[in-house]
Amino acid sequence: MDITDICGVPAVKFLLQGLLILVCTNSVSAAVQLRPNILLLMAEDMSARVGAFGDAIAVTPNLDALAAQGVRYPNVFTTAGVCAPSRAAHILGMHQVATGTQHMRTSSRPEGGYYAVPPDGVKAYPELLRAAGYYTYTDFKLDYQFSHANAYSGPFTIWDAEASEAMDWRDRAAGQPFFGLINFMETHESGVFTPLGNMPNSFIHLVMQGMRWWRMDGEMPEVVSPEQVEVPPYYPDTSAVREDMSRHYNNIALMDRRVGKILTQLEADGVADNTIVIWTTDHGDGLPRAKRELHDAGTRVPMIIRWPDRWRPGHLRQGELDERLLSFVDLAPTILTLAGVEAPDYLHGQNFLDSTVNARTHVLSSRDRIDEIPDRQRSVRDESFRYIRSWNPELAMGHSLKFRDNIAMVREMRQLYNAGRLNTDQARWFESVGEERLFDIKTDPHELTNLVGDPAYADELQRLREILVDELAQIGDREGQAETRLVEQFQPAGKRPVTSAPSIAINNNIMTVETTTSGSSIGYSLNDGDNWLLYHQPVVIPAGAEVRVKAVRYGWQASSEIRVK
The missing domain is CATH 2.60.40.10 (Immunoglobulins)
Structure with a gap:
């Protein structure tokens, strides 16, 4: 290869090749040093239970302070209500139904695990940041569907370092910008399981009890009592429900403390003034009728972005609230643009910080196999309505699920349903969903009343049907391709x-x-x-x-x- 291909300057003499390359390399490094650091903090399994987002019960002083210094985004929607498909869409910047990463989870498929194979040329956006000179690192959680959930199980080219601590920005070269992705398992659904010291419900429950104890390191805050919890109308008001919900709040408080420690260390290390901090969650609450569902409770997540003054877009102000609809697939092009890296054309999202780009009118989400239960649902949501189409209309969302059944309130709710002791709104989770559902978000924020069949909403129903069909065609939904066919495509002859x-x-x-x-x-x-x-x-x-x-x-x-x- 001619040196012109490397540096864009003519190679006049063979003896100048090395010098020219070094000059070009140093020039690139100098340019990269002027780019911001980006730290993405991603909590697990959590809706907007944050004081800054209007939750009066939540004890989140560090996130509240971060929000006061940054911009709040209350209408961010993940592409799935469960971690692995959502994380695959985030890291690739493409809807999981277009990349074969939609089933929860590929590596633990009951009939035999597999790795999904994204389309040719598609790269995780942290790898694109690496190519542009960024130091990229993450912790123990991957879960991209073309990896296992744990570190060192995916492509080795995405990250400079895996299984890292939150403060591992210290390991980069002098002057090198960094991108870090840190996950917070404190708020994971398993944290709602009754803690160590209680009789485990199953072997996996016992394992998760031990893992939770190890993660908490003896720090178990009890800042929200069961009596303080506000029980939504789709749950019965019982002690089990209140205890599990308060445990979720207390896990959120612990996560907030850890966020505070990371932000403090940014300041102590002198890098806060050059670091954009993004905090969000990978999907909605790790509670029944939230996680794994396509309702707002499962897919609507909070997001905070804090910019140092030198990097804040001119049209944004501290403490601002941006209520536009955003999709998780918008994160990749936005972060790449913040880093000065050109976003690939294959991305499904858009840079939401570009004031010249039209705001989204709707967001798309999907649900496919959940652990041992096959399914296929697609949903579109705009500012006023949510439409859900199901290809398994006989399936109830409150079906038995080995992992979820470790939650005490799930087991109690099922017992109450079988005994006929739930009201209509509470019982609906245990009944078949039907082929279509339509909800008026403005008048029915908990999505309790299905408006399909109501003549007054016929036009809205047809409009959203057409939007869903068009969206799925545009992104290349695999149109119900059986998972067995996907496995055959990804692993010919049964071999990776x-x-x-x-x-x-x-x-x-x-x-x-x-x-x-x-x-x-x-x-x-x-x-x-x-x-x-x-x-x-x-x-x-x-x-x-x-x-x-x-x-x-x-x-x-x-x-x-x-x-x-």
Whole structure:
């Protein structure tokens, strides 16, 4: 490859190649140093139970302070009401139904696990940030459907560091901008399970009790009592319901304390003035009739963004409330643009900070297999209405589910239903959903009254039907393709494909790498180093260094390593 391909300047003399490359590399580094750091804090399983969003019960002083310094977004919608599909859509910037990542969860499918394989050329946006010079890191949670839930199970090219601590921005090179994604398991649904010291309901319950105790490290705040909780109309007002809801609030308080510690450390390390902080959650509450559902309780999440003065868009002010409809697929193009990186055309979202872009009129979400229960639902929601289409109309949302049944209030609600002791609104969760549902969000925020069949709403019903059909066609929904067919497509002959080993050429200390597996990513390491660097253009290799190179196609096994010296 000619040096012009690397730096965009003519290579007049062979002896100037190395110098020109170093000059170009240093110039790029200098430009990158002027970009903001971005820290994305993502709580698990939580709706807007935050004081700054109007919840008078929540004890969230750190998030409230963050909101006062930033902008609140109360109408952000995830693309699913459950973690793995939602996280896949977030990290790829594409709806999960278009990438084969829609079933919860691919790696734990009852008939045998598999990894989804996103479309050729689609990359997780942190990898695009890496290619632009960012130091990227995350903690123990991946859960992208082309990975397991845990760290080190996905493509090795996405992150500079995995299983990291929140403050691992310290590990980057001097002056290098960072992107960190930190998850907060404190608020996960499993935290609502009765804690250690109570009789476990199942083996998984016992395991989750132990994991929760380990995560809490002895810190179990009890700042919200069962008596303080406001019980929504779709729950019976019982002690079990109140206790589980108060436990959820107390887990949120613990998460808030951890957020506060991270923000304090940003200040102490002197990087707060150059760091954009985004806080949000991966879907709605980890409670029955919320998590896994397409109602607002399952897909509507809060978001806060705090900008340092030098990076705040001119049209935004501290403490502002932005009530536009936003989708989780909007995060990728927005974060890329904040970092000065061009957003790929394949992304389904839009940069919501661009004041010249038309605001969304609606958002799309979907539900497919949930653990051991097959399903298919699609939903569209605008400012006033939510429409849900189901291809399994006989299925009740309160069906038995091994993991969810570890929640005491779920078991009690089912017992009360079987005994005929729930009212109409409470019992509806245990009854078949029907083919279509339509809710007036303005007059019925809890989505209790199905308006399908009401002549007064016939026009709205037809309008939303057509929007849903058009949206699914635009994004390339797989139109009910059976999961077995997806598995056959991703794992021909029942085996996970292996990425082809790359080929290496080193001339005059300039290394170029190619692979025959279309859409794969390439990483390299020097002198048996522990870290894999992202290869995205020819690089200068120090004289005498030993180089290891391997490639990976998302969802496939990584290639074998190639070594050269």
